[in-house]
Amino acid sequence: MSPAAAAAVQPGASLRAVAVTRRFGGITALDGVSLELRPGEVHGLIGPNGSGKTTLLNLLSGYYEPSEGAIALGNEPLERAPVQRRARLGIGRTFQKPRLLPTLTVLENTMLGAWPHARAGFVETAFGLPRAAREDQAARSRATELLHGVGLGHAVARRANLLEHAEQRFLEIARALAARPRFVLLDEPAGGLSTDEIDHLGGILGTLREAGIGVLLVEHHTDFVFRVCDRVTALDLGRMIREGTPAEVRHDPEVIRVYLGA
Amino acid sequence: MLSALVAGLATGAVFAATALAYNVMFSTSKVLSVTTGHLPMLGGVAGAYVIAGLGLPWWLGLLAAMGTGALFGLLTELVAIRRVLARSDEHLWLLSTLALATMVQQAVGLWWGTEPRPFPRLIPQDFSAGLADQKFWLPIALAVAMAGGLELFYSRTMAGKLFVAMSEDAFAARARGIPTDRIRVASYALAGALGGLAGFAAGQLTFAYFALGLTLTLNGFIALAVGGLGSNVGALIGGFALGLLNALASYWFGGEYQQTIAVGLLMVVLLVKPEGLLGSKQVRPV
Amino acid sequence: MSAEHRRLGLAALLALGAATLPFWAADQYQLHLATLIAAYWVLIGGLNLVVGYAGQLSIGHVGLLSIGAYAFAILAGKAGLHPALAVAASGALCGIAGLLLGLPSLRLPGFYFAMATMAVALIVGEVVLAQGELTGGGVGLPVPGFPAPFDSPAGFYWLTAAAAAVVTWLTWNVARRMQGRGLIAIRDSVVTAQAVGVPVLGAKLRAFVFSGVCAGVGGSLFAALQSYITPDTFHFELSLFFFVCIIIGGRGGILGPFLGVVVLTALPELVSPLAKLGNFFYGLLLLAVVLVVPEGIGRVFELVAARLKPRPVESVPVQPDLPRLARALRSNR
Numbered sequence: 001m002s003p004a005a006a007a008a009v010q011p012g013a014s015l016r017a018v019a020v021t022r023r024f025g026g027i028t029a030l031d032g033v034s035l036e037l038r039p040g041e042v043h044g045l046i047g048p049n050g051s052g053k054t055t056l057l058n059l060l061s062g063y064y065e066p067s068e069g070a071i072a073l074g075n076e077p078l079e080r081a082p083v084q085r086r087a088r089l090g091i092g093r094t095f096q097k098p099r100l101l102p103t104l105t106v107l108e109n110t111m112l113g114a115w116p117h118a119r120a121g122f123v124e125t126a127f128g129l130p131r132a133a134r135e136d137q138a139a140r141s142r143a144t145e146l147l148h149g150v151g152l153g154h155a156v157a158r159r160a161n162l163l164e165h166a167e168q169r170f171l172e173i174a175r176a177l178a179a180r181p182r183f184v185l186l187d188e189p190a191g192g193l194s195t196d197e198i199d200h201l202g203g204i205l206g207t208l209r210e211a212g213i214g215v216l217l218v219e220h221h222t223d224f225v226f227r228v229c230d231r232v233t234a235l236d237l238g239r240m241i242r243e244g245t246p247a248e249v250r251h252d253p254e255v256i257r258v259y260l261g262a
Numbered sequence: 263m264l265s266a267l268v269a270g271l272a273t274g275a276v277f278a279a280t281a282l283a284y285n286v287m288f289s290t291s292k293v294l295s296v297t298t299g300h301l302p303m304l305g306g307v308a309g310a311y312v313i314a315g316l317g318l319p320w321w322l323g324l325l326a327a328m329g330t331g332a333l334f335g336l337l338t339e340l341v342a343i344r345r346v347l348a349r350s351d352e353h354l355w356l357l358s359t360l361a362l363a364t365m366v367q368q369a370v371g372l373w374w375g376t377e378p379r380p381f382p383r384l385i386p387q388d389f390s391a392g393l394a395d396q397k398f399w400l401p402i403a404l405a406v407a408m409a410g411g412l413e414l415f416y417s418r419t420m421a422g423k424l425f426v427a428m429s430e431d432a433f434a435a436r437a438r439g440i441p442t443d444r445i446r447v448a449s450y451a452l453a454g455a456l457g458g459l460a461g462f463a464a465g466q467l468t469f470a471y472f473a474l475g476l477t478l479t480l481n482g483f484i485a486l487a488v489g490g491l492g493s494n495v496g497a498l499i500g501g502f503a504l505g506l507l508n509a510l511a512s513y514w515f516g517g518e519y520q521q522t523i524a525v526g527l528l529m530v531v532l533l534v535k536p537e538g539l540l541g542s543k544q545v546r547p548v
Numbered sequence: 549m550s551a552e553h554r555r556l557g558l559a560a561l562l563a564l565g566a567a568t569l570p571f572w573a574a575d576q577y578q579l580h581l582a583t584l585i586a587a588y589w590v591l592i593g594g595l596n597l598v599v600g601y602a603g604q605l606s607i608g609h610v611g612l613l614s615i616g617a618y619a620f621a622i623l624a625g626k627a628g629l630h631p632a633l634a635v636a637a638s639g640a641l642c643g644i645a646g647l648l649l650g651l652p653s654l655r656l657p658g659f660y661f662a663m664a665t666m667a668v669a670l671i672v673g674e675v676v677l678a679q680g681e682l683t684g685g686g687v688g689l690p691v692p693g694f695p696a697p698f699d700s701p702a703g704f705y706w707l708t709a710a711a712a713a714v715v716t717w718l719t720w721n722v723a724r725r726m727q728g729r730g731l732i733a734i735r736d737s738v739v740t741a742q743a744v745g746v747p748v749l750g751a752k753l754r755a756f757v758f759s760g761v762c763a764g765v766g767g768s769l770f771a772a773l774q775s776y777i778t779p780d781t782f783h784f785e786l787s788l789f790f791f792v793c794i795i796i797g798g799r800g801g802i803l804g805p806f807l808g809v810v811v812l813t814a815l816p817e818l819v820s821p822l823a824k825l826g827n828f829f830y831g832l833l834l835l836a837v838v839l840v841v842p843e844g845i846g847r848v849f850e851l852v853a854a855r856l857k858p859r860p861v862e863s864v865p866v867q868p869d870l871p872r873l874a875r876a877l878r879s880n881r
Contacts, residue, residue: 083745087744101729122727122755136725149877170866200868349842360788363831519678525667
């Protein structure tokens with residue numbers, strides 16, 4: 001967290017969406033949904049295709065503005081804040097289709113995540129003043145640790161376009177973590193992973209929880225969601241149909257009817 | 263004053279026709295091709311070569327103009343668009359069409375010469391006709407007819423409806439079994455033929471000149487962006503507005519700042535209404 | 549890291565060759581060409597951050613070059629300013645011009661931006677012709693040279709080469725740090741750039757203003773080298789040439805575009821049929837590169853090297869080290 005941005009938000013604050021509605025033309029993709037993501041909590045977001053999961057994630061991370069309702073981090077209203085400001089406030093995310101920089105190495109892709117902590121500006125960097133090099137060195141060593149931590153130690157110097165699918169997913173997580181986020185929003189991180197890889201992902205999420213990071217997990221693998229999450233929100237047709245512990249949501253008749261099936 | 267207005271409308275008609283050619287190609291490929299302005303240039307040069315150079319009748323010149331344009335349109339699609347669209351980098355088509363535009367311009371310059379050459383009279387008419395001269399009304403009539411014809415084509419013919427379906431959602435069109443590759447080729451050939459026709463009709467106004475292409479690429483684009491990308495009526499309005507503005511500006515301030523004024527118009531429109539006068543807002547999801 | 553070292557070694561060798569060039573150049577014309585390449589590189593080095601790194605396809609930089617050249621000719625010639633001051637002033641002026649051009653146009657999508665920059669190149673030409681009293685109109689303007697020790701061909705070469713070296717150093721610093729990564733993110737995925745907090749417009753604008761300053765300095769040196777400038781000196785195709793050097797050399801590197809400008813400047817001089825074909829040749833090269841190796845010619849060498857010495861990428865299962873991850877997350881929070 002950059003010092004100036006961190007000062008605005010008290011520690012322990014949660015990321016909240018309050019009765020948010022989002023319309024696209026005549027279609028209401030999200031209708032009065034509320035969600036609270038607390039630090040140190042893994043929060044699952046499930047629902048059928050088109051139920052508004054990714055829309056909610058985009059509202060929280062700032063790619064969309066809500067048509068109605070509020071987004072806030074602690075007391076800090078965010079609904080009009082651009083994506084970049086939210087990134088500086090410690091809201092990181094990954095994408096359903098990994099968005100990496102193909103010509104850069106895995107290490108440099110991860111280092112890019114530390115952008116909010118780089119204070120050296122363009123002119124300062126151009127003239128080679130020591131701060132830019134120092135910050136780069138710090139970002140490099142931390143990114144290296146993170147990459148080993150998520151299991152990409154073998155691929156640090158590899159160009160990102162040579163990665164396999166699972167490696168791309170884990171690299172996206174490492175990049176989000178390089179920003180030292182309070183919250184990470186993961187858009188279907190288990191998509192296309194093998195059973196073993198999903199287990200590894202579960203381990204990583206557990207570590208994030210222990211480190212006090214709040215995780216929003218948008219996911220179709222419901223078994224995985226119910227296993228790793230502390231709380232789960234279920235959406236259908238843009239509305240929230242149930243929020244609660246995994247056990248409560250899993251046995252909710254409405255959730256079973258629209259999503260889980262008998 | 264009146265003569266300035268008529269000349270402005272005629273110049274604007276050439277811009278409008280170029281903007282229409284942009285639209286035809288954009289509808290099926292979502293590509294704005296740098297070669298668009300070179301289509302009328304080719305039409306003008308081909309027409310002048312066949313009629314004045316070879317001494318053949320005017321209708322053969324017309325065929326040559328449209329044929330050359332259509333061929334170059336085809337070539338653009340095959341060389342610069344098809345392979346590039348398959349890749350993910352969205353800027354590559356800009357580079358490939360720019361490369362092709364540079365090549366065709368230089369090739370014509372080497373073959374035809376770098377001086378503007380006059381375009382022959384198409385209809386027997388005295389040069390003292392003044393405002394009623396064919397060099398003014400031919401391009402104006404043609405641009406209006408082209409816009410009308412395109413609208414009819416889109417709404418009345420099967421092929422036109424396929425164009426529209428593809429422009430609205432290329433993926434869905436392909437999923438429903440529409441041969442999108444062939445339609446894109448057809449649209450580039452059509453745009454080429456129309457662009458060549460426009461260059462032929464406007465030849466007496468613009469002369470047969472190798473460097474016309476880049477100017478038209480820019481001014482046709484300004485007309486398009488002002489009128490609204492994708493709208494044929496908007497292309498007409500944008501073209502005529504730009505032509506009139508140019509004419510009035512040269513009438514009052516002299517002709518030295520035409521390009522400056524054209525870009526000024528574009529900037530004002532983009533600031534006030536980024537989607538252009540008749541364009542539709544695009545929703546861009548992540 | 550050995551590839552990095554090899555690249556640094558090659559760069560050092562190039563620098564040594566460039567520094568001693570007046571001693572081994574065969575004739576004055578070669579020295580003139582080398583000076584021209586250095587002056588071009590001052591502009592292209594800056595433009596490289598915009599085109600090669602940030603991926604913004606500016607095809608109108610000749611407009612900024614023209615502003616820089618005319619500003620230098622007028623300030624150092626008519627106004628009698630010291631040439632060093634005139635260079636600084638035209639650099640500043642072109643930086644401001646870059647700001648004024650970039651502020652509206654860098655918000656626009658790619659094709660709009662390219663057209664806007666092209667329009668500016670044409671506008672500058674129009675204004676130069678219209679303001680004949682200041683610029684000499686179509687007749688042109690004589691440009692004063694630099695005072696001793698830069699008044700000899702070798703002296704002026706060293707001055708220009710030094711400016712080129714400074715530009716290279718500045719861009720290299722940007723390219724290998726966070727700022728450079730941010731620009732590449734804007735080129736390859738704007739969505740990613742936003743997600744990690746890169747202020748997209750601001751970062752593009754900084755690079756663009758920097759390229760403007762470079763164009764101003766490069767334009768001054770270019771004008772002093774030509775010693776007489778007319779509107780025809782700054783034809784639009786020159787802009788295309790700058791642009792093509794970068795694309796062919798490869799986006800996202802410095803050495804590639806530099807070799808691009810050297811080869812593309814020298815080649816038509818050595819092979820005269822190419823000079824006649826001129827832009828057709830550049831267009832053909834650009835088309836071939838875009839269709840075959842969009843990453844630039846440098847990629848061909850990489851592919852050949854990979855073919856000669858294959859290093860298979862072995863598939864290693866992802867195996868997180870959770871204690872290490874926990875330590876990394878805890879460290880200096």
